[in-house]
Amino acid sequence: MNSEQRPDIARLVISCPDQHGIVAAVSELIFDIGGNIITLDQYSTGVENGQFFQRTVFHLPGFAQRRQTVQQEVEERLAKRFSMEFHLTAADEPKRVAIFASKTDHCLLDLLWRHRRGDLPMDISMVVSNHPDLESDVRRFGIDFLHIPVDRDNKDAAEAEHLKLLRGKVDLVVLARYMQILSPYFLAEVGVPIINIHHSFLPAFIGAGPYQKAKDRGVKLIGATAHYVTEDLDEGPIIEQDVIRVSHADDVAQLTRFGADVERAVLSRAVKWHCEDRVIRHGSTTIVF
């Protein structure tokens, strides 16, 4: 068990205009309520007119019971004073996650397996797929598998079904090589963040067939990018990226095979960091503490 996942561990993530005294005020509050800071990361986009971000993990005996009070203290002592947005979470209260997949298994299996070994602080509520292929793989992990076919004619109905499953039930949707584009309506309605894995080193090779494009362009490294999904396809804030060296001798099939390893590693890290409240969106970019 990761030390951050123990009971009585709270995480406070804040964002506000940069100004004097924020760190002091936060740490003072934590001290006053009897907490002990475990880690504290902060970043400012600039002293003048900058935006300030901070993630503080602290130990507070009885946090589960006292959460409401702490929330209120933060609201009163910090949020108003600093025009602060914040969220307060319990490290032992895992995010509820729905994973969407299609036929490709490597990203999905990596998430299921890491989850089983306790490396991902989340509950997998369900796996949703437009194909039945991965059902037995998923059920084996004791996780619900929902096959909801999607085609041109039923896309609206399928998304309505998706929304019904997700609304109020999950905190995060992960697209683990889900080969359907989500409609703006779905994105507006789902109400939780969505993380996608794109099989290229964005912004290179936007769109379909990135390994073929990489082959045609003759790049010497291929990569993968995990990002939050926005209405602008492949343009959402990047959470994590990585690359692997390839050579002229690797054909597209080989690039795809190499790429699969990078994709699963990158997606797993992005999901882990999100579930640990390490990632803060800031415009079209992210802060990752």
Next chain:
Amino acid sequence: MNSEQRPDIARLVISCPDQHGIVAAVSELIFDIGGNIITLDQYSTGVENGQFFQRTVFHLPGFAQRRQTVQQEVEERLAKRFSMEFHLTAADEPKRVAIFASKTDHCLLDLLWRHRRGDLPMDISMVVSNHPDLESDVRRFGIDFLHIPVDRDNKDAAEAEHLKLLRGKVDLVVLARYMQILSPYFLAEVGVPIINIHHSFLPAFIGAGPYQKAKDRGVKLIGATAHYVTEDLDEGPIIEQDVIRVSHADDVAQLTRFGADVERAVLSRAVKWHCEDRVIRHGSTTIVF
């Protein structure tokens, strides 16, 4: 001294339609003339209608004296039979290289240092710059520095001067962060390959200001790309690329600083490989043996 730089070492680089018997014919010829193969790399784009590439390094006593004869043997026994393009070089006959630079010193100095240590099998014929700033750094290495200012009004005259300096005098031009775009006329006239270093992981962030673009896009890795220069800016065949991890906390100045290390490493490798006859252009890509 690298083993490949000793006397009596020949390199034969060939390209032809793929077909049976090429490796046998090449190695037989080398055996017949008394040579000993040191390394042999080959690659075919496909058995059917593919293009075949091979680089063979071999030891042949008295190669300097016998070069003409060997050239003729290859012409007669191989080139005709296999519709082969080839070039035959002596490993101890370094390429003559002109380096173009502007004000930034890191790529230039890295090439000069490596050359001085004997790591780059080339002769540096001259350094050409549109600014005088790097003159004393260059002269200190005993290398000619030519300051040829370039502005909107004198670009044609400057390029004419460049061509006069280069024609017949160099085998390669290296743009070590040279901040001028070469005209199509110059590219057509210069008659030797040109290697450029672009300060991004191409095809991402084409054009000017790639580190600013990388910052704006929020990428988690930045890179550099060495490529042959063609008329299509930033589109030439890629020789080498690499990346380095960055974070949200790195500003553009820091990205530029990190990037400089990647740029100089990537350019040095590309130049080294070119000078060792390891790089073969194939359409918009390269084979690197």
Next chain:
Amino acid sequence: MNSEQRPDIARLVISCPDQHGIVAAVSELIFDIGGNIITLDQYSTGVENGQFFQRTVFHLPGFAQRRQTVQQEVEERLAKRFSMEFHLTAADEPKRVAIFASKTDHCLLDLLWRHRRGDLPMDISMVVSNHPDLESDVRRFGIDFLHIPVDRDNKDAAEAEHLKLLRGKVDLVVLARYMQILSPYFLAEVGVPIINIHHSFLPAFIGAGPYQKAKDRGVKLIGATAHYVTEDLDEGPIIEQDVIRVSHADDVAQLTRFGADVERAVLSRAVKWHCEDRVIRHGSTTIVF
């Protein structure tokens, strides 16, 4: 399907004292019997008194039927002349592999997954474990799982049982985090190569508890090493290694988690390369083509 796995693809791996004409003789033979070389890699430890190694992959129609003849040709035309050791394999004839594991699943599962996706050119004959924990994971892939407990008292009997299972039935044994030391008797009797994954960057942190040792020493990178097993524990020829960056803030549990990713990647690559006949042992080191 990897191009190397198609029918009619042969691999010839040779080793002999370096001398003139080897490449020519090999490629000539292949041409004479109607083969077409796909890839050819060679390496010599030195022109004078050196040892020469070559791996040649070639396409030969009807290789399955003609294998005996080809074997004989190589014997007669090459092996005698060059005092050559060689082996000739069919690319579509996968190695038969036994995997040994204990309780840790990451290396084992990675091999099983990659095998299922068709990325590892091998047949998994069985999984052998001294613990029952991984049985259902393994059986799910349709692979035999044999639970053979090992303790101080029954070690000889257990190894006898192992040998009975393996002899003549497998071409390779892979130790996927198998937590038992194999006896010199077993190593002498098993008659096939054994690949082990050690959870450190050898030769650093030999023996047990390498992540604890790494933590104590304060290294900034941790690694894993796949090597052939010899009587000298952790001293066998290294096939592949890799590392991952860690920080002072990572405790031993976190190092272990990070390390698991490196271990499974390194072991999978080593096994793949071995099964593709890319790895040649040379004293206490390896050539990897």
Next chain:
Amino acid sequence: MNSEQRPDIARLVISCPDQHGIVAAVSELIFDIGGNIITLDQYSTGVENGQFFQRTVFHLPGFAQRRQTVQQEVEERLAKRFSMEFHLTAADEPKRVAIFASKTDHCLLDLLWRHRRGDLPMDISMVVSNHPDLESDVRRFGIDFLHIPVDRDNKDAAEAEHLKLLRGKVDLVVLARYMQILSPYFLAEVGVPIINIHHSFLPAFIGAGPYQKAKDRGVKLIGATAHYVTEDLDEGPIIEQDVIRVSHADDVAQLTRFGADVERAVLSRAVKWHCEDRVIRHGSTTIVF
């Protein structure tokens, strides 16, 4: 100019037994004196009986004039209460550094060049060498070069001369491939930290000739390690390490060439981090913020 190098930027580095309220007390003090925290990193070896480390960078108008007062405030309000060791530095007050070198130039030149471009926040007081070879390279950067020959007979005298040069004049000694072992007497007397670059991935290949040892052992990656020098040769706390991939085909000369690139990068990073007060020694390890 790095933002940390501007005037009015202070750095407070502390170490004390872990307990509640440290972050709050530090940030409160900074707020009280009118400072604004720019970055704050902390690490605890454990909540129970652990050791706590923190590096806080803050902006304080007029810090140069107020330094004494701040030092006193920290002493009174923090150091006593928390049994704290601390040091307070001004970011625009560079460390004074002596670089020791022998004949090899790559590490030395990399430091001199990075220093010239403003990437290393330090003053180079002198370069000391036991050989005259690098004198003109060093003087060209406008830096004093002191040639102090060392041999078996004059070692004590040489070290006495070293100490005379260094005492009270420098804050750090950097061994940039200095090929002499420093005596315990020297280490005891010099009174400032010493950073060394070892040309292997420690703890592998301790002692002389690491690239030869790496070749003999057949490792697939070679590395370099920057560490503080202690009486136990090659055993001092590691600051930074990195590796590069090599193959069976690379001879010792090639390993040495590849290794040189890793050495200079690793040493430069270690020196930079030390000069930015990012590195804290903790027993035989380091915290690097």
